Amino acid sequence: MLKPTTWLGGVLLVSAMSILMASIAVAHEVKTEALRVAHPFATPTPPGAANGAAYVDITALSESVTLIGASSPASSNVELHDMRMDGDMMQMRHVDEILVEAGETYTMRPGGGFHLMLIGLTEPLKEGERFPLTLTFAEQGDVDIEVWIQGAQEGSEAADGHHH
Numbered sequence: 001m002l003k004p005t006t007w008l009g010g011v012l013l014v015s016a017m018s019i020l021m022a023s024i025a026v027a028h029e030v031k032t033e034a035l036r037v038a039h040p041f042a043t044p045t046p047p048g049a050a051n052g053a054a055y056v057d058i059t060a061l062s063e064s065v066t067l068i069g070a071s072s073p074a075s076s077n078v079e080l081h082d083m084r085m086d087g088d089m090m091q092m093r094h095v096d097e098i099l100v101e102a103g104e105t106y107t108m109r110p111g112g113g114f115h116l117m118l119i120g121l122t123e124p125l126k127e128g129e130r131f132p133l134t135l136t137f138a139e140q141g142d143v144d145i146e147v148w149i150q151g152a153q154e155g156s157e158a159a160d161g162h163h164h
Contacts, residue, residue: 030145035065035100037135040147042118043110045125051075052125054116054133054147055108060100067098069136072147076120078133083112092117097138125149 029038035058042054052075058067070078083092090112098114100106108115116133118125125131127149135143 028146028148030143031061032140032143034062034140035060035137035143037143037145039107040133040145042125042131042147042149044127044149044151045121047124049124050119050121052118052121053081053110054078054118055110056116056135056145057105057107058098058100059105060102063102063139065100065140066138067100067135068096068138070116070133071136072118072131072133074122074125074131074133074147075118076122077118079117079119080114081117082114085112127151 028040029036031037038057038059040054040056042052045052054072058065067080070080072078080095080098081092082095083090085091094117095114098106106114129149130146131149133145133147135145137143
């Protein structure tokens with residue numbers, strides 16, 4: 001049987017952990033009047049890899065938003081890329097912008113579609129670490145986020161199952 005002080009200590013510990021987890025979840029998204037950026041993550045890279053990729057969910061709240069660029073101290077350059085199948089070949093190409101219509105969410109995930117290409121990594125992306133990334137939107141300028149590096153499976157569950 002637990003002593004009342006042990007039980008109370010356990011309740012306080014669980015409460016403190018719940019508050020910490022909630023604050024971490026809140027910190028993992030950025031919201032402005034026009035948009036919400038959530039689930040920023042990048043996949044780990046092998047030692048010596050020159051490039052990596054980052055992914056985010058962008059929701060246009062009241063009007064369309066256009067992502068026109070990005071930058072990070074984690075790489076010398078960040079480009080907006082689109083990856084599509086062309087027959088049996090996966091084709092990746094640089095794009096100038098990513099438009100998200102009002103009321104819509106664009107979800108970036110490994111395996112296809114838009115992503116943020118980190119070109120000229122300053123060091124390998126290691127699971128469990130984080131790095132800053134600035135997204136530039138045509139309508140409102142820069143939005144600073146923090147990207148979590150985590151192993152990801154191909155598909156939508158990649159960022160939805162964050163283990164923070």
